Amino acid sequence: MRARQRRWMSKTAMADSMVLTAIVLAIIYWALEALLNIFAPSEISFYRNILGPNVGDMSMRIIALCLFLIFGSHVQFTINQRNRAEQGLRESEEKYRNILETIEEGYYEVDQQGRFVFVNDATSRFLGVPKADLLGRNIREFLNGDSDQKLAATFASCLASGRPVKAFDCELRQQEAARFIEASVALRRANGGAAIGFRGMLRDRTEKKKLELDLLESYRKLQNARAATILGLAKLAEYRDEGTGTHLERIREYARLLAEEMAARPGAGEAIDPDFVEEIYQSSILHDIGKVGIPDAVLLKPSGLTAAEFEVIKCHTRFGGDALAAI
Structure with a gap:
């Protein structure tokens, strides 16, 4: 819309300059003719001067009169065009303002220092301040410390890029209660293209943020329950064989050291992150859970195992895998 405005204003300026040039030429023409009439014979009557002493003079005056009529009509046409354009612009601005006032999202315009120059009703509701009282106040005073700095950095980045x-x-x-919003920022520019401030939209994200926090809390509780379940299952093996207690702790620490060592290797950063290391640490103690399926006569045998008994002992890993797969 602004581009069309600039093109129309350029055309109007050109037309105005043409009218001005024509008027100046007409004035020069009449001035020269009047100057020549000073030296005309005195017996020429007033009416003869008006009509012209010959057909050539009469033609020139008719041409000059036509020029005045043509350019006068052009002036009137230009004025009418300008009035219609101004009326259309006012109607467009009114429609634009009405749309901004009826949308649920907040809309704001600030200068380069962050002072409000325009807000809609939704922004006023978000901030809890009447619209008239918001104008001239800085948007950053309505944000907490972290968000204040974030917005300042965003303004600087938007202005630079x-x-x-x-x-x-x-x-x-x-x-x-805390209230969260999602904001967007874009440059406000003058007709010449120079940056004069910022504008953007504001959306209420309080409910969505609350759901996100509730989800994180649920995830934390789930992780705690999972850790407790793992520990409870590991205790089953410990109760079957008292010697496995410290063994489980040693295995858990050893598994974490191995995972951290692998994470430090080039190219393993994405596959083995801190969360994965923690998973290994928590889950490694389950490797002996399958021992609950080994007969006591074999599991608790104080002497050495026979080849057949050793094969039975090795089945504890499969038993443990089957048990965990069902969880």
Whole structure:
């Protein structure tokens, strides 16, 4: 819309300059003719001067009159066009403002210092301040410390690159329960293209953020329950064979050391991250869970095992795998 405005204003300026040039030429023409009439014979009557002493003079005056009529009509046409364009612009701005006032998302415009120059009703509701009282106040005073710094950095980045920032989360500074919004930032430009501030949308993310926090809390509880389940299952093997207690602790520590060593190797960063190392640490103690399926006569035999008994002992890994696969 602004590009069409600039093109129309350029055409209007050109037309105005043409009108001005024509008027100046007409004035020069009449001035020269009046100057020549000073030296005309005195017996020429007033009406003769008006009509012209000959057909050539009459033609020139008719041409000049036509030029005045043509350019006068052009002036009137230009004025009408300008009035219609201004009316259309006012209607477009009114429609634009009405849309902004009816949407659920907040819309804001600030100068380069972050002071509000325009807000819609939704922004006023988000911030809990009447629209009239928001104008002139800095948007950063409504954000908490971390979000304040994040917005300042986003403004600086947007101004330096000229590219809009799609969405980032901010926390509002409010006395009641915490409120979170998702904000976007883009440059505001003058007609000449120079940056004069920022504009963007605000979306209420409080409920979504609450769901995310609840999900994280549920995940934490699930992890704790899982760790307790693993420990409980490992205790089964410990109860069957008292000697496995310290063995399980040694295995767990040894498994973590191995996982950390593997994670430090080149190319293993994505496959073996800290979460994976923790999984290995927690789950390694389950390797003996299958011993609950080994007969006591074999598992607790104080003397050496026969070849057949040793084969039975080796089955504990398969028993453990089958048990864990069902969980």
